[in-house]
Amino acid sequence: MLKVDNLKKSFGNREVVRGVTFSVNKGESFGLLGPNGAGKSTTISMICGLIESSSGDVTVGGVSINKNPMEVKRKIGVVPQDIALYPTISARENLYFWGRMYGLSRVEAKKRTEEVLEIVGLQDRAKEKIENYSGGMKRRINIGAALMHKPELLIMDEPTVGIDPQSRNHILETVKKLNQEGMTVIYTSHYMEEVEYLCERIAIVDQGLVIASGTKAELCNRLVGATSIQIKVNVSSPELIDTLGTIQNVQSVKADGELITIYTSDARQALGDAVALVVQSGLQVLSVDVQEPNLESVFLQLTGRTLRD
Amino acid sequence: MKVWIIAWKDIKIRLKDRKGMALFLFLPILLTAILGTALNGVLTDDTNSMPKMTIAVYNADAGEIGTRLIEDVLQNERLASNITIHSFTSKEKVELQVIEGKNDVGLIIPQDFSQKIGAAESTQLEVLQDQGKPLISQFVRSIVTSYANRVGAVAKASKEVTTQLANPKQTAAAVSVNFESLAAEVIGQLGEAAGSEDSFVVDQPIGKKAVSSMQYYAAAMLAMFLLYNATVGAKMIINERSTETLARLMNTPTSKTSILLGKYVGTLAFSILQLLIFMGATNAAFGVNWGENVLQSIVIGLTYAIAVSGLSMMIAAMIANEQAVETISGLGVQILAALGGSMVPITVFPDFMQKIAHITPNTWALNGFIDSMSGTTWQALLLPSVVLLAIGTVTLLIGTLRLRYQ
Numbered sequence: 001m002l003k004v005d006n007l008k009k010s011f012g013n014r015e016v017v018r019g020v021t022f023s024v025n026k027g028e029s030f031g032l033l034g035p036n037g038a039g040k041s042t043t044i045s046m047i048c049g050l051i052e053s054s055s056g057d058v059t060v061g062g063v064s065i066n067k068n069p070m071e072v073k074r075k076i077g078v079v080p081q082d083i084a085l086y087p088t089i090s091a092r093e094n095l096y097f098w099g100r101m102y103g104l105s106r107v108e109a110k111k112r113t114e115e116v117l118e119i120v121g122l123q124d125r126a127k128e129k130i131e132n133y134s135g136g137m138k139r140r141i142n143i144g145a146a147l148m149h150k151p152e153l154l155i156m157d158e159p160t161v162g163i164d165p166q167s168r169n170h171i172l173e174t175v176k177k178l179n180q181e182g183m184t185v186i187y188t189s190h191y192m193e194e195v196e197y198l199c200e201r202i203a204i205v206d207q208g209l210v211i212a213s214g215t216k217a218e219l220c221n222r223l224v225g226a227t228s229i230q231i232k233v234n235v236s237s238p239e240l241i242d243t244l245g246t247i248q249n250v251q252s253v254k255a256d257g258e259l260i261t262i263y264t265s266d267a268r269q270a271l272g273d274a275v276a277l278v279v280q281s282g283l284q285v286l287s288v289d290v291q292e293p294n295l296e297s298v299f300l301q302l303t304g305r306t307l308r309d
Numbered sequence: 310m311k312v313w314i315i316a317w318k319d320i321k322i323r324l325k326d327r328k329g330m331a332l333f334l335f336l337p338i339l340l341t342a343i344l345g346t347a348l349n350g351v352l353t354d355d356t357n358s359m360p361k362m363t364i365a366v367y368n369a370d371a372g373e374i375g376t377r378l379i380e381d382v383l384q385n386e387r388l389a390s391n392i393t394i395h396s397f398t399s400k401e402k403v404e405l406q407v408i409e410g411k412n413d414v415g416l417i418i419p420q421d422f423s424q425k426i427g428a429a430e431s432t433q434l435e436v437l438q439d440q441g442k443p444l445i446s447q448f449v450r451s452i453v454t455s456y457a458n459r460v461g462a463v464a465k466a467s468k469e470v471t472t473q474l475a476n477p478k479q480t481a482a483a484v485s486v487n488f489e490s491l492a493a494e495v496i497g498q499l500g501e502a503a504g505s506e507d508s509f510v511v512d513q514p515i516g517k518k519a520v521s522s523m524q525y526y527a528a529a530m531l532a533m534f535l536l537y538n539a540t541v542g543a544k545m546i547i548n549e550r551s552t553e554t555l556a557r558l559m560n561t562p563t564s565k566t567s568i569l570l571g572k573y574v575g576t577l578a579f580s581i582l583q584l585l586i587f588m589g590a591t592n593a594a595f596g597v598n599w600g601e602n603v604l605q606s607i608v609i610g611l612t613y614a615i616a617v618s619g620l621s622m623m624i625a626a627m628i629a630n631e632q633a634v635e636t637i638s639g640l641g642v643q644i645l646a647a648l649g650g651s652m653v654p655i656t657v658f659p660d661f662m663q664k665i666a667h668i669t670p671n672t673w674a675l676n677g678f679i680d681s682m683s684g685t686t687w688q689a690l691l692l693p694s695v696v697l698l699a700i701g702t703v704t705l706l707i708g709t710l711r712l713r714y715q
Contacts, residue, residue, distance in 0.1 A: 048560050049559075049560075050556060050559055050560055070562040070564075071562075073560060073561060073562040074562045076560070078557070078560045080553055080556060080557055080560075082552075082553040083552075083553070084552065084553040084554045084556065084557035085552075085554065086318070086322060086552075086554060087552075088322055088325055088326060089318075089321060089322060089325060093321070097314070097318050098557075098561070100311075100314045101311065101314065101315075101558065101561040101563055102561050102562065103562060145557070
């Protein structure tokens with residue numbers, strides 16, 4: 001569906017995107033994860049044809065953005081990071097206008113407007129001006145505007161920034177449903193949990209480059225000893241720490257008073273062995289917590305920084 | 310097609326903006342009413358400043374000159390709307406009418422008025438005045454006195470000439486002339502001339518007619534408030550850029566040129582709408598005559614709308630900051646409006662100021678409107694139309710080219 005081939009973009013002497021390459025299959029939900037300033041939005045802008053790349057190419061459904069930008073734009077629906085709507089006209093009028101701009105006839109645009117209002121769950125507020133909407137409602141219409149022409153590829157650039165949890169959930173559910181109905185989705189965010197929830201495959205972007213990509217499991221498997229088991233005991237015991245270090249697949253053990261952290265690549269086996277050793281040593285287990293590896297830890301390991309740095 | 314979709318969206322946004330609508334439609338009409346009324350008579354046509362009055366007349370004169378005074382002077386085309394004549398059959402009845410306040414002024418034309426004037430003899434018109442209405446009495450007195458003096462003067466001169474010509478010592482060529490009939494004819498013709506409307510024309514307008522203050526300020530307010538579209542149009546483009554809707558528009562399969570033309574056509578269409586509503590409203594509410602051939606005013610308005618819409622594109626291309634456009638809108642338009650004659654007639658300015666004013670499109674527009682109202686020719690409107698079109702075209706090109714590459 002989408003092929004991004006060695007895309008580069010420089011502003012003056014500053015190279016913002018330094019050769020991004022990835023592809024997205026039809027019907028797939030693909031995540032672009034990276035901190036602010038990583039080059040995600042610039043990459044998205046080049047995919048949409050909003051800014052010209054310095055080099056490289058993008059093809060959507062086999063059509064090159066460099067050769068036929070209008071055709072590519074017809075296939076794409078873009079949800080921008082900011083609310084890009086006309087605040088003094090109603091939601092219905094906004095949707096109708098964007099439908100017409102994507103080439104729908106008057107009749108088609110009217111019909112589709114009602115459908116989209118239903119998708120975003122705002123039929124009952126459709127007559128109200130956008131300026132009277134809450135932040136979350138604006139975000140929903142912002143997404144709706146990109147759905148008017150039933151795009152083959154929906155690109156969402158941080159669509160949940162600054163909204164309440166309820167609206168965020170609604171948006172995530174809407175995107176999930178659209179994807180399940182067959183729409184290809186590219187979702188960019190620096191919220192790891194959103195990308196994890198929505199996306200089958202993920203590319204981690206940092207400093208203008210894709211530094212890793214794959215499914216969540218594939219990315220997490222890159223981390224050795226990424227699962228941590230935290231056991232709280234009643235009395236600290238240096239001898240116990242040494243013993244726990246001998247368990248199979250345990251990479252390291254750290255102690256902070258009564259709190260023991262065990263890093264392992266096989267949490268299931270290590271947890272049983274560790275609890276058994278604690279009990280055998282005559283200590284009491286007060287609490288146990290297992291932390292699976294996530295994209296945050298992958299990013300941390302790959303870059304030495306957190307996603308929100 | 311997409312040009313129209315964008316333009317219609319912009320028009321809709323502006324029509325829904327109540328504050329903007331008040332500024333663009335209601336305020337100019339209100340200002341026209343205030344300025345047009347307050348400065349009534351300041352301009353060349355003073356009939357609107359003249360009070361309405363009634364005159365009770367007893368015309369005892371059997372001759373032509375007394376009748377002319379009533380029909381050609383007091384009831385001529387320009388005064389008839391303000392003066393109502395009531396005729397009575399005796400002096401006493403006229404006096405009674407004035408005393409009882411049923412008529413503002415009384416006028417008695419004596420029995421042998423025409424004959425005595427013709428013979429260059431002394432005669433007297435009587436103006437009976439209501440003490441409570443000195444201005445009206447004064448006004449009527451000055452009109453009839455002026456008429457009587459002029460006819461009397463002509464009669465005396467004619468009599469003198471015919472007397473001289475009748476002298477046998479004069480040239481032999483004059484012997485065959487019928488001097489009495491010549492004198493009567495001369496007096497008749499000059500009397501007619503003395504009573505004609507042309508005698509009251511003081512200034513020579515550009516066209517056939519002078520414009521009233523209401524007409525002037527209608528044109529002036531239209532020129533000023535249409536100019537605001539240059540800044541409002543620019544603000545709409547800048548706003549579209551700052552709210553990311555421009556980026557979103559660029560994400561749709563729409564060319565940059567279509568987007569920019571859509572913005573231009575939106576401003577142009579709103580300006581034309583404003584022009585037509587304003588012309589219609591001022592005509593309906595205040596009877597503003599936009600010219601015998603109203604098409605002339607419309608053509609000037611259309612070329613002016615093209616000019617201000619072009620300016621909006623250039624301003625948007627030159628200024629990226631909405632705040633700066635606000636300043637231009639507030640101060641710049643006021644300065645241009647003042648310079649262009651929208652506050653006070655441009656004719657009161659010194660010559661060099663009047664020349665400088667021609668750099669502003671509103672000056673050309675205002676002059677064009679005034680010329681149209683005063684009944685000028687299409688040929689005379691060619692220059693302002695071409696200048697306005699040129700301003701519109703050049704600014705549109707500069708603006709569009711710059712915006713395309715931003």
